[in-house]
Amino acid sequence: MHLTNNLNIMKKQLIILVILISSVSVFGQDKFIAKNAYISFYSSTPLEDILGESNEAVTILDATKGEVVFQALMTTFHFKRALMEEHFNENYMESSKFPKAKFKGIIEGFNKDMLKAPVANIKITGQLNVHGVEKTITVPGTIGMEAGRLVATAKFKVTPEEYGIVIPSLVRDKIGKEMEITVKDNYVPFGQ
Amino acid sequence: MKRNYYILIGLFILFFSGNVYSQDLDALLDAQTKPTVDYATASFKASRIINGHSVEQMKKKQLDFRISHRFGTLNDGAYGLYGLDRSNIHFSLEYGLTDWLMLGVGRGSLNKIYDSFAKFKLYRQSSGEKNMPVSISYLTSIEINSMKFDTTRIQLTPTTFAPRVNYFSSRLTYVNQLLIARKFNDNFSFQLSPTFIHRNLTKTALDKNDIFAMGFGARYKLSKRLSLNAEYFYTLNPNAKVMETRYYNSASIGIDIETGGHVFQIMLTNSQGMREGSFIPQTTDSWLKSGIHLGFNISRVFAFNK
Secondary structure (H helix, E strand, O other): OHHHHHHHHHHHHHHHHHHHHHHHHHHHHHEEEEEEEEEEEEEEOOOOEEEEEEEEEEEEEEOOOOEEEEEEEHHHOEOOOHHHHHHHHHHHOOOOOOOEEEEEEEEOOOOHHHHOOEOEEEEEEEEEEEOOEEEEEEEEEEEEEEOOEEEEEEEEEEOHHHHOOOOOHHHOOOOOOOEEEEEEEEEEEOOO | OHHHHHHHHHHHHHHHHHHHHOOOHHHHHHHHOOOOEEEOOOOOOOOEOOOOEOOOOOOOOEEEEEEEEEEEEHHHOHHHHHHOOOEEEEEEEEEEOOOOEEEEEEEEOHHHEEEEEEEEEEEOOEEEOOOEOOEEEEEEEEEEEOOOOOOOEEEOOOOOEEEOOOOHHHHEEEEEEEEEEEEOOOOEEEEEEEEEEEEOOOOOOOOOOEEEEEEEEEEEEEEOOEEEEEEEEEEOOOOOOEOOEOOEOEEEEEEEEEEOOEEEEEEEEOOOOOOHHHHOOOEOOOHHHOOOEEEEEEEEEEEOOO
16 A cells, blocks of 8 residues: 555656656747847938947747747947937937837748758748837848857848837938848757 | 645646746746846936036046036126126036046136036936935035135235235135935936035135035926926025125026037026036025026037947
8 A cells, every 4th residue: 555655656756757848848949049139220321320239139939830029128229329328218219118129020931940951031020019119010031050050130121200209300310211120149949 | 635636736737837838929038038227317418407417427438528608697787788798608528437437627717717526426226126216426526716816915904914825725625515316207307416515715704614505406308308407506504795795595497408419508597607616605696686697508428439
């Protein structure tokens, strides 16, 4: 009696352990994360170039559906001129009201082999939420293995006005009509 | 009974792990985004509220070139074009050596004063991971009055004089100030500025060498690039009325207009001096007698971190 009881317990523990391990491993294989993803925006005019960069964006790739989420806190963007950073947060992005920018999209024609193949061009369609305004956009990018790492990039243009960011006429000549957004990240399996 | 218990645990784990697996990507993303410390930035538009310092300062390798004017008083009347005929100027260069230390040098035409200061950022108001209700900075400055000494002798009796030695140290005024500010919301910020001023030599023996004052400053943003500012310095131990000269507390109201790299500050104030050693203990005009000066500060920032 005593022995069977012990056996029973061990069996249960084993089952629990198997479930735990399998759930973790399934989880690990299907999701990839980049915690220090790079994102920049760049505007160029004859009067002034503006470059804001962040190395603290976070993105997760779900390899079951080819779904990508990307999030950057506005206050992690840094500029060469301290005043630009202040104006970026205070006057344009209103970072205290809208602390983050977010993109959620699906890689077009995704299959899992794309993650093991060399870097290739892709298109991602999804919702970009900036300054509290959400727009559906399709952006060109790349994804694939580069030097043994899963690398993804994207480069696209947005106009501030589309996202309700008002640029006064006084500084209109210094800020480009379009902002070029560049994204680069190295994905690692989730949980590592 | 025990069996049921283990099945329950097993089911729970199954359910839980399944739940994690199908967890919304958004929630996962939020869980992975590091908690941040949110520092209050731009409590004020410029390094001055009006006359006095604000808790703002130049960041590393940023240079602020400031030009300020205070005109004569409104009670100069039409003959003096309400003060515009008289003007005194102050200009200064102020540089961020680090994000927490700013050094500045300047020269004002009133009493031909050269000044230098250092401003230290001690605490930054923050929320999120780290909570700090106020920003605190410390300002220390030395002002050098470069006017010619008005006398080289001391009157002992109506007819006898002794020679007076004029020391360089007699020209010096020291200012120590704590700047304690809170940005209550995007629009409203308030600052307290407890101040201690020591003057090595005063104009008369009745003037005090040590002056204690409390500054009150506030700004309210009318729009993203326009704010309304007010400032008042209450002198705790004001000078007695000396001869015909009476001293008043400094009170000012103004607006800040921000245009990219410039901040224009336009104000009405009863103080003519633009440095602490002047406007806190030596304001001689009164709002009640229309002793009001129109003035402006222009700030132009240059970045050297290319």
